[in-house]
Amino acid sequence: MIFWTIVVLLIGVPAVILGVPALRRSLVTPHIFALFKRILPAMSDTERDALEAGTTWWDADLFSGRPDWDKLMKLPKPTLTAEEQSFLDVEVRHLCELVDDWESTQVWQGIPGPAWQYARDKGFLGMIIPKEYGGKAFSAYMHSQVVMQLSTRSSALAVQVMVPNSLGPAELLLHYGTEDQKNYYLPRLAAGKEIPCFALTSPYAGSDAAAIPDTGVVCMGTHEGRETLGLRITWNKRYITLGPIATLLGLAFRVVDPDRLLPPGTDTGITCALIPTTHEGVVIGRRHWPLGAVFQNGPTSGKDVFIPMDWIIGGPQQIGKGWRMLMECLAAGRAISLPSTSVGTAKLAVRGTSAYCAIRRQFKTPIGKFEGVQEALARMGGNLYMMDATRKLSALAVDLGEKPAVISAIAKYHVTERGRAVVNDGMDILGGKGICMGPSNFLGRAYQQIPIAITVEGANILTRCLIIFGQGAIRAHPYVLREMHATADKDQRRAELEFDDAFFGHVRFVCANAARGLWYALTGASSAPVPEQADPAMAGYYRAVGRMSTAFALLTDTSMFVLGGELKRRERISARLGDALSMLYLVSATLKRFEDDGRQADDAPYVHWSVQDALHKAQLALAGVLDNFPNRFIAGAVRVLLFPFGMPYAEPNDDLGGNVARAMQTAGPSRERLLADGFLADDLRDPVACGELAFALLPQVDAIEHRLKPAVRAGQLEAMPQTLPLLDQWSAHAVSLGLLTPEERRTLADFARFTDLSVHVDDFSPDLNAAVDAEQRRRMTAPAIVLEV
Numbered sequence: 001m002i003f004w005t006i007v008v009l010l011i012g013v014p015a016v017i018l019g020v021p022a023l024r025r026s027l028v029t030p031h032i033f034a035l036f037k038r039i040l041p042a043m044s045d046t047e048r049d050a051l052e053a054g055t056t057w058w059d060a061d062l063f064s065g066r067p068d069w070d071k072l073m074k075l076p077k078p079t080l081t082a083e084e085q086s087f088l089d090v091e092v093r094h095l096c097e098l099v100d101d102w103e104s105t106q107v108w109q110g111i112p113g114p115a116w117q118y119a120r121d122k123g124f125l126g127m128i129i130p131k132e133y134g135g136k137a138f139s140a141y142m143h144s145q146v147v148m149q150l151s152t153r154s155s156a157l158a159v160q161v162m163v164p165n166s167l168g169p170a171e172l173l174l175h176y177g178t179e180d181q182k183n184y185y186l187p188r189l190a191a192g193k194e195i196p197c198f199a200l201t202s203p204y205a206g207s208d209a210a211a212i213p214d215t216g217v218v219c220m221g222t223h224e225g226r227e228t229l230g231l232r233i234t235w236n237k238r239y240i241t242l243g244p245i246a247t248l249l250g251l252a253f254r255v256v257d258p259d260r261l262l263p264p265g266t267d268t269g270i271t272c273a274l275i276p277t278t279h280e281g282v283v284i285g286r287r288h289w290p291l292g293a294v295f296q297n298g299p300t301s302g303k304d305v306f307i308p309m310d311w312i313i314g315g316p317q318q319i320g321k322g323w324r325m326l327m328e329c330l331a332a333g334r335a336i337s338l339p340s341t342s343v344g345t346a347k348l349a350v351r352g353t354s355a356y357c358a359i360r361r362q363f364k365t366p367i368g369k370f371e372g373v374q375e376a377l378a379r380m381g382g383n384l385y386m387m388d389a390t391r392k393l394s395a396l397a398v399d400l401g402e403k404p405a406v407i408s409a410i411a412k413y414h415v416t417e418r419g420r421a422v423v424n425d426g427m428d429i430l431g432g433k434g435i436c437m438g439p440s441n442f443l444g445r446a447y448q449q450i451p452i453a454i455t456v457e458g459a460n461i462l463t464r465c466l467i468i469f470g471q472g473a474i475r476a477h478p479y480v481l482r483e484m485h486a487t488a489d490k491d492q493r494r495a496e497l498e499f500d501d502a503f504f505g506h507v508r509f510v511c512a513n514a515a516r517g518l519w520y521a522l523t524g525a526s527s528a529p530v531p532e533q534a535d536p537a538m539a540g541y542y543r544a545v546g547r548m549s550t551a552f553a554l555l556t557d558t559s560m561f562v563l564g565g566e567l568k569r570r571e572r573i574s575a576r577l578g579d580a581l582s583m584l585y586l587v588s589a590t591l592k593r594f595e596d597d598g599r600q601a602d603d604a605p606y607v608h609w610s611v612q613d614a615l616h617k618a619q620l621a622l623a624g625v626l627d628n629f630p631n632r633f634i635a636g637a638v639r640v641l642l643f644p645f646g647m648p649y650a651e652p653n654d655d656l657g658g659n660v661a662r663a664m665q666t667a668g669p670s671r672e673r674l675l676a677d678g679f680l681a682d683d684l685r686d687p688v689a690c691g692e693l694a695f696a697l698l699p700q701v702d703a704i705e706h707r708l709k710p711a712v713r714a715g716q717l718e719a720m721p722q723t724l725p726l727l728d729q730w731s732a733h734a735v736s737l738g739l740l741t742p743e744e745r746r747t748l749a750d751f752a753r754f755t756d757l758s759v760h761v762d763d764f765s766p767d768l769n770a771a772v773d774a775e776q777r778r779r780m781t782a783p784a785i786v787l788e789v
Contacts, residue, residue, distance in 0.1 A: 054405030063476040065553035069531040077596040078141040096153040120192025125164040133186035140398035151344025152678035159295040169196040176314040198250035199237035214253040221306040269320035281305035335394040335408035342419030347678040349426040354664040355691035376425040378657035382609035389593035438762025465571040469578035479506035513554040520547040583618035602670035605659040615649040694754035
């Protein structure tokens with residue numbers, strides 16, 4: 001009797017209280033609500049704007065623990081219109097032909113004038129502007145395709161085209177500008193008559209852009225001969241891309257109203273304005289030189305520069321709303337700009353390096369057959385496949401009307417980091433050819449400049465440690481933001497009701513994830529959802545994402561419950577949670593790309609390698625959270641619950657890596673899909689073009705060599721030499737013996753010539769500057785050497 005009394009008291013009574021809403025809301029909820037308000041970390045207005053900016057999308061599905069695969073797979077494949085495809089095939093290709101990266105960096109120290117003028121004349125700076133204003137009205141995917149292809153030719157060219165179409169005056173005007181502002185500026189921007197830049201970063205407010213010290217004081221002043229209400233602005237900005245050549249300055253500053261000239265109740269704060277760079281007091285500084293890159297970039301400043309109120313983007317009613325404007329627009333721009341440039345650079349690296357590995361021999365063997373080289377090649381190919389998949393899915397989100405704050409941060413961080421890995425592996429393979437600068441080096445500048453992508457539009461350390469999980473944990477979680485909004489409600493009764501609904505929904509959510517996480521752990525996630533039409537060979541990966549999504553959701557709630565507001569400062573824990581979420585997004589993008597491409601069997605090695613690599617990294621991230629969790633008892637309990645048999649996902653094995661490396665060195669549709677829409681010159685002065693020509697002849701050369709092996713073994717003929725002079729003598733002798741036809745001799749000669757041009761390393765006279773200048777004069781006056789195929 002005593003036992004059952006205890007059971008009722010310990011279990012029955014709490015169950016009744018929690019199960020009956022009226023009792024729960026009167027006896028329990030007020031106390032939990034008060035505790036939640038006390039432990040909730042303080043949040044500034046700028047932090048709140050950043051958290052609430054943009055939209056959630058597939059990230060919310062991953063946070064739910066139960067991603068809806070059918071919803072993702074039913075989304076359309078990103079495609080181009082006929083007009084967009086024509087522009088890509090004609091105008092974009094021609095613009096690439098007008099630029100040589102070596103000449104741009106070494107001679108012009110910028111984009112050649114004819115190329116820049118062509119870009120302006122053909123509407124490259126107005127790709128996001130609607131046609132009614134004279135723009136191209138291209139989709140986000142087309143925008144991404146253009147930037148990516150330009151990046152396979154010249155990083156500086158890509159950046160200068162990218163910036164006017166990303167976060168800047170055009171984007172802000174489209175969303176927030178007055179009709180007068182749109183009607184005046186958008187046609188001029190679309191036609192290239194205005195060159196825009198946007199100045200946000202200050203010397204003492206970089207990552208913490210909300211703390212910008214630049215101020216605009218509300219005052220009366222004279223403009224165009226009339227006294228008018230306006231702002232007297234003082235600013236000092238740096239790292240402003242297109243700043244040195246801009247005609248229109250977008251400026252972010254903090255408004256102050258000491259004389260209370262604004263209407264009562266106006267929220268002063270960060271504000272955005274458009275200022276012609278010819279306006280009195282605007283100072284355009286000298287150029288920055290970011291790691292040898294020559295896109296236009298530099299400082300700007302001004303002291304007590306007076307502007308009228310109608311120069312504020314959106315007019316006076318948008319005073320103080322600049323930070324939210326920037327956060328809303330940043331999400332779309334980051335999903336496109338930096339991922340696209342990094343994918344383009346990676347495609348250049350993979351095309352050039354994979355061909356080099358196939359044609360370059362050491363110890364009488366193509367270096368691409370050495371396992372050490374294959375290990376690096378596999379990383380390059382697997383990373384590129386996943387990077388491109390992520391780029392496409394993120395651009396699709398924008399085209400579907402999303403402003404994906406968390407997803408854009410994931411894409412920016414992980415695509416640029418994998419891009420860095422691709423370029424580093426390429427440099428390791430190229431060796432001496434990669435480190436000697438000159439026109440024949442196709443990867444040196446990319447290696448030199450890859451940290452730029454890591455640094456800009458939210459430095460990667462900041463993005464990883466604060467943005468991905470910091471925003472995601474609140475925005476994408478199904479309950480946390482609702483709980484926070486409830487605590488901010490001034491109506492106590494309504495706030496408690498809203499909080500009760502959200503909090504106990506949150507409790508049920510945690511319990512469901514705990515139960516599902518244990519079940520998945522015990523069964524190997526065999527019951528986890530799989531899309532209706534999934535490829536059976538990939539079904540296990542969908543289930544793995546379901547399992548890791550559940551584990552991530554439970555560990556996120558555990559971390560927020562145990563650490564509370566302290567989680568905001570435990571950046572390494574939040575970064576690892578963000579890594580896990582990111583890997584699940586990258587896997588999702590990769591699986592969707594495979595389906596969108598028609599489940600090409602030849603592409604399967606890339607999918608298997610990249611997905612296995614990402615799942616392994618996701619579990620390492622979760623293991624890192626558990627290993628460093630401050631409450632060891634809870635960490636142990638969660639580990640036993642989610643991973644009772646240890647971590648389930650292994651790295652890609654050597655055989656799979658070998659398959660990827662061989663696919664990259666095999667001409668055909670699979671390699672072309674991997675490298676699709678990158679620029680390839682038809683000029684024999686281009687080392688990548690020479691490498692591709694030699695690579696294309698390789699099957700014929702291998703067949704000839706194989707056929708002649710008996711003659712070599714019999715002593716009739718020496719082994720085929722590699723260098724062109726020796727090969728010429730050897731092939732003449734083989735023809736005289738009747739072992740080689742004249743056509744085959746020409747094939748071997750072409751192969752040797754193209755290979756020689758591909759592996760060539762430039763050298764200069766001891767007076768390096770004079771030698772480089774002379775080489776440039778020679779190259780600039782010499783005609784292109786075009787091979788007619």
